[in-house]
Amino acid sequence: MAAGNLLIAQGGGPTAVINCSLVGVIDEAKRLKAKGPRKIIGALRSIDGLIEEDLIDLGKESGSLLKKIYNTPGAALGSCRRKMQEEDYGRILEVFKKYDVRYFLYNGGNGSMYTAHKINKLAVETGYELNVIGIPKTIDNDLAHTDHTPGFGSAAKFIAAATREIGWDIKSLPTPVSIIETPGRNAGWLAAASILAKQEDGDAPNFIYLPERKLKLDSFFADVDSSYSKYGRAVIVVCEGLTDESGQYLGAVKSEASRDGFGRGLPGGAAAFLAEKVNEVLKLRARYEKPGLGARASVRYISEVDQKEAYIVGKTAVQLALKGTSGVMVTLERQKEKKYICKTGTVVLESVAIAEKLIPADFINEEGNNVTEAFIEYCRPLIGKPIASFPSLASHKLNMNNSLKQSRVTSAKVS
Amino acid sequence: MAAGNLLIAQGGGPTAVINCSLVGVIDEAKRLKAKGPRKIIGALRSIDGLIEEDLIDLGKESGSLLKKIYNTPGAALGSCRRKMQEEDYGRILEVFKKYDVRYFLYNGGNGSMYTAHKINKLAVETGYELNVIGIPKTIDNDLAHTDHTPGFGSAAKFIAAATREIGWDIKSLPTPVSIIETPGRNAGWLAAASILAKQEDGDAPNFIYLPERKLKLDSFFADVDSSYSKYGRAVIVVCEGLTDESGQYLGAVKSEASRDGFGRGLPGGAAAFLAEKVNEVLKLRARYEKPGLGARASVRYISEVDQKEAYIVGKTAVQLALKGTSGVMVTLERQKEKKYICKTGTVVLESVAIAEKLIPADFINEEGNNVTEAFIEYCRPLIGKPIASFPSLASHKLNMNNSLKQSRVTSAKVS
Numbered sequence: 001m002a003a004g005n006l007l008i009a010q011g012g013g014p015t016a017v018i019n020c021s022l023v024g025v026i027d028e029a030k031r032l033k034a035k036g037p038r039k040i041i042g043a044l045r046s047i048d049g050l051i052e053e054d055l056i057d058l059g060k061e062s063g064s065l066l067k068k069i070y071n072t073p074g075a076a077l078g079s080c081r082r083k084m085q086e087e088d089y090g091r092i093l094e095v096f097k098k099y100d101v102r103y104f105l106y107n108g109g110n111g112s113m114y115t116a117h118k119i120n121k122l123a124v125e126t127g128y129e130l131n132v133i134g135i136p137k138t139i140d141n142d143l144a145h146t147d148h149t150p151g152f153g154s155a156a157k158f159i160a161a162a163t164r165e166i167g168w169d170i171k172s173l174p175t176p177v178s179i180i181e182t183p184g185r186n187a188g189w190l191a192a193a194s195i196l197a198k199q200e201d202g203d204a205p206n207f208i209y210l211p212e213r214k215l216k217l218d219s220f221f222a223d224v225d226s227s228y229s230k231y232g233r234a235v236i237v238v239c240e241g242l243t244d245e246s247g248q249y250l251g252a253v254k255s256e257a258s259r260d261g262f263g264r265g266l267p268g269g270a271a272a273f274l275a276e277k278v279n280e281v282l283k284l285r286a287r288y289e290k291p292g293l294g295a296r297a298s299v300r301y302i303s304e305v306d307q308k309e310a311y312i313v314g315k316t317a318v319q320l321a322l323k324g325t326s327g328v329m330v331t332l333e334r335q336k337e338k339k340y341i342c343k344t345g346t347v348v349l350e351s352v353a354i355a356e357k358l359i360p361a362d363f364i365n366e367e368g369n370n371v372t373e374a375f376i377e378y379c380r381p382l383i384g385k386p387i388a389s390f391p392s393l394a395s396h397k398l399n400m401n402n403s404l405k406q407s408r409v410t411s412a413k414v415s
Numbered sequence: 416m417a418a419g420n421l422l423i424a425q426g427g428g429p430t431a432v433i434n435c436s437l438v439g440v441i442d443e444a445k446r447l448k449a450k451g452p453r454k455i456i457g458a459l460r461s462i463d464g465l466i467e468e469d470l471i472d473l474g475k476e477s478g479s480l481l482k483k484i485y486n487t488p489g490a491a492l493g494s495c496r497r498k499m500q501e502e503d504y505g506r507i508l509e510v511f512k513k514y515d516v517r518y519f520l521y522n523g524g525n526g527s528m529y530t531a532h533k534i535n536k537l538a539v540e541t542g543y544e545l546n547v548i549g550i551p552k553t554i555d556n557d558l559a560h561t562d563h564t565p566g567f568g569s570a571a572k573f574i575a576a577a578t579r580e581i582g583w584d585i586k587s588l589p590t591p592v593s594i595i596e597t598p599g600r601n602a603g604w605l606a607a608a609s610i611l612a613k614q615e616d617g618d619a620p621n622f623i624y625l626p627e628r629k630l631k632l633d634s635f636f637a638d639v640d641s642s643y644s645k646y647g648r649a650v651i652v653v654c655e656g657l658t659d660e661s662g663q664y665l666g667a668v669k670s671e672a673s674r675d676g677f678g679r680g681l682p683g684g685a686a687a688f689l690a691e692k693v694n695e696v697l698k699l700r701a702r703y704e705k706p707g708l709g710a711r712a713s714v715r716y717i718s719e720v721d722q723k724e725a726y727i728v729g730k731t732a733v734q735l736a737l738k739g740t741s742g743v744m745v746t747l748e749r750q751k752e753k754k755y756i757c758k759t760g761t762v763v764l765e766s767v768a769i770a771e772k773l774i775p776a777d778f779i780n781e782e783g784n785n786v787t788e789a790f791i792e793y794c795r796p797l798i799g800k801p802i803a804s805f806p807s808l809a810s811h812k813l814n815m816n817n818s819l820k821q822s823r824v825t826s827a828k829v830s
Contacts, residue, residue, distance in 0.1 A: 014584050041813060060811040068806045073580055074587035076808050081588070099813070162709055165488055169429050169712035172489035173496070178708070266694075268702055272687050287683055292704035293593070294577055297584035299803065300715040388714065391483045393491050396475040398456060398514070 004102030015151025024314025167204025419517030430566025439729025582619025
């Protein structure tokens with residue numbers, strides 16, 4: 001293998017810890033400088049910048065700045081929404097040749113892994129020595145063959161904390177029905193994670209609806225009504241990708257600019273839609289919350305476990321590339337120990353690219369309106385330190401029979 | 416004045432610091448125990464619990480628990496949505512007589528101040544010695560005769576931080592149009608506070624729309640388009656109480672269960688409505704975020720200035736009541752010093768009860784799509800420590816002419 005330069009790009013939507021992987025790559029590439037690579041190149045705006053040769057020298061970034069970038073949301077290199085064309089892959093190889101790029105690390109979700117796979121294939125076919133390693137990343141946790149994805153733990157913590165805070169507020173001033181919408185198109189992992197908000201029976205979330213199960217409106221109304229009857233409130237968490245029985249996204253923005261390849265609108269209106277329906281049908285006051293991008297951009301709820309793992313998968317990618325490995329994505333493999341431990345592994349890019357990991361059946365209850373204990377066990381370690389629990393007043397009932405009567409006597413003396 | 420018992424209740428919607436006022440009241444009442452009051456009584460569920468004699472002995476709460484309650488969202492005593500009836504005031508006085516309550520502190524917004532005013536009036540008319548003091552509280556900052564309200568600073572910090580985080584994410588992966596909705600029915604203070612997110616030209620928020628100005632859709636589209644043309648993105652902040660030119664809430668939930676006294680729907684759909692319109696009319700992909708109750712329930716963005724002031728107004732209320740003052744609300748008066756300092760003052764309850772403080776004209780720009788420098792100066796000290804600023808990579812352009820060429824030579828030697 002020719003020693004050469006390393007290029008890293010960040011694809012798809014950012015996470016709260018995406019830059020930890022970037023810093024992991026830079027740190028490890030610097031540490032292993034003796035064995036190459038000579039240059040650590042960053043592609044600005046992902047594939048867009050790569051194709052336009054909008055490249056920077058990451059080796060020149062100062063250590064103190066990188067420490068700050070480690071804790072900064074958004075993709076520090078920038079990302080893009082490019083729909084890849086066949087000719088793009090050839091152009092990318094041209095750029096790699098021009099800059100002597102021999103290690104290409106791509107940090108992204110399954111779309112990005114597909115791109116990485118195609119680039120790897122073309123390099124092999126055309127005899128260009130190139131090591132391509134995928135670094136997993138997505139708040140949606142929908143990548144196959146990895147226990148979970150870096151970015152999910154922090155977003156899960158955000159959703160759980162927001163649900164607990166909002167639920168606590170509502171407990172003190174009941175709104176009959178409150179619906180919280182989480183990100184997630186086909187996989188409901190983040191909605192499911194809201195279960196970590198619950199401390200006691202009756203606490204938010206009272207029910208969770210996932211895109212893995214089509215929503216039956218009648219069952220939904222019955223659930224809402226039962227929670228309202230029992231607790232005087234219902235805090236419901238729904239995934240933005242929730243569909244009706246015909247498979248249409250609930251409350252999707254349907255205008256042309258937002259329609260997807262299947263003619264479906266852009267999801268992200270399920271909570272608004274259901275709140276209006278609850279108002280109409282159950283005649284209960286209903287509101288909705290949609291923290292949206294906050295789930296992936298908030299640095300206040302970062303999971304320290306997630307952050308560390310994001311850093312490690314970045315480092316591991318460099319190690320693999322320098323060893324001559326290519327065409328794989330780094331994975332996280334949960335060990336069977338009692339204490340939570342994840343080691344890194346690998347999986348071929350192609351099998352990640354074509355898959356989407358939905359929530360398995362044993363993580364969803366039979367009624368399809370909540371998650372199981374098995375899911376809680378899976379998810380709990382990923383958010384790191386537990387979210388803050390809130391105390392209630394001890395609320396000692398006022399005792400009228402002694403001090404109050406006594407005080408009235410005293411009061412009479414004083415007045 | 417007869418020495419007697421003190422009763423505190425929390426009214427209306429909670430804030431992130433409402434319990435700081437409660438702890439301030441308890442601490443001060445304990446400290447001044449020698450001069451009375453003998454009992455510190457808490458009414459659970461606000462006026463509902465007061466009328467039903469659901470009362471607790473706050474003097475028995477442990478100091479260590481109160482320290483935790485100080486940092487807990489939601490109303491620790493509980494609140495309610497009661498629509499007061501004339502007979503309720505008489506019943507409240509009955510309860511006060513039964514429990515020898517001589518000091519009534521009510522922590523709330525203008526609705527609560529109206530209730531406090533009516534109770535005070537009835538006590539005077541019927542010759543029952545009672546000191547009624549209002550403690551201000553609302554994230555909406557819409558109380559008259561006070562520089563600002565406890566609760567606003569923390570909610571403002573939350574909105575500014577969320578706008579900066581979401582804006583930073585979008586800067587790294589542009590969504591053409593993103594609309595963030597903030598709480599606020601008639602007063603746009605929280606939407607306005609999002610301006611504190613902006614670090615540089617082009618940063619979020621690009622425009623802010625307030626309910627103090629009716630929205631002209633054509634101007635809105637022109638604004639969005641101008642930002643998109645210039646920066647490739649538009650991050651817009653709107654207040655949930657935004658109305659169209661006919662005065663109707665944009666995107667309000669209009670079903671019967673949510674209609675208000677004026678037949679208007681429940682606000683809280685402006686962002687969803689405008690995102691759909693932008694999709695339709697400008698043919699630009701648009702999404703929306705609605706952090707909603709998070710603004711008042713999140714303990715991760717508490718302003719230490721707000722927290723301290725909330726505590727102080729609670730303490731001051733006890734001092735005033737014990738001095739024999741009645742029928743006033745504690746206010747915050749900003750001093751004219753260079754450094755931000757607020758002292759407490761008072762205003763008669765009636766004049767707070769009947770007023771709603773909208774954003775004054777000199778805080779809104781001429782076009783009605785942003786705030787002025789004067790507003791920024793007003794708002795900045797209230798959020799306490801500034802929100803985290805995010806760094807960008809230095810982005811040293813890759814220099815092909817020396818090391819890369821050189822590296823290619825080396826590479827040739829190696830291979």
